Amino acid sequence: MSESQQPGLAYWSGEGGDNWARQNEFTEAMLAPVMVPLIAAASAKPGERVVDTGCGCGALALALAKAVGPQGRVLGIDVSPAMLAVARHLTPPEARAEFVEADATTYAFPRAGFDLLASRHGVMFFADPERAFANLRTALKPGGRLAFSCFRTPRDNPWATAPLEAAYQVMPRLPKPGPEDPGPFSFADPTRVERILGSAGFAAVTMTPHDLSFDIAAGGGLETSVGYMLDIGPASRTFDKGDPAARAKVEAALRAGLKPHVKGKSVLLGAGIWIVTARNS
């Protein structure tokens, strides 16, 4: 974890990525609602070449591989070996998808080799986002498209803030991230996103809000959501994973805090995202 407690490169290439890889099925169920507006905005066509940035376990890359078909190609890039191993394992033999372990900020993409840069929540963790997006743009053909999803503000995302506030009943508050720090909410401010994309050379930026509902139990009931939130997500960063007493306190607080949101076997909370699109100028 970085000093600011925000997940950066070391987190994702290590413990964070390992946790996500382990919890992939669960995370997929939770994030599934993001796919609908994102795939529509990406509008990938047969034969196109696509990059999925911060591809993780590959769900978007594999969905896009279906859309581009046998004449197309998808390149997933990520820094987590564990998540990439899951992505490769899930890739059907016929899919034109490959995965590379690299930092998108510096990776030498084939110049102007791609029609579309896409990402599901994989672009908010760059230490130097201007540099990362400028590097990503080198991969795009002239007029090529960018389409990604990211979170809006914490207030728009009770799926993250409700567990965090529950944990704060028993743990000290985490330091607030600075406005330029990487992290899950670092692309919440449209002015900042437009500045980053503009200075990286993108044009025609659009940001469309979508209000979704995340099931943070993935249909497994309250105890599943408590276990998941202890493992992944903002509340999991409030305590030392090697301290069983602290873990037990947070666990009890999460159970109490999430109970009001139980609906059958789901724990449903709001998720506010942006779908961002732009063009290579």
Ligand SMILES: C[S@@+](CC[C@H](N)C(=O)[O-])C[C@H]1O[C@@H](n2cnc3c(N)ncnc32)[C@H](O)[C@@H]1O
């Ligand atoms: C919130 S996860 C999203 C993963 C995946 N896109 C999904 O929707 O499940 C963020 C991803 O960005 C990746 N990531 C963070 N910084 C990166 C970088 N500089 N280059 C490539 N990938 C990066 C992480 O390893 C992680 O897989």
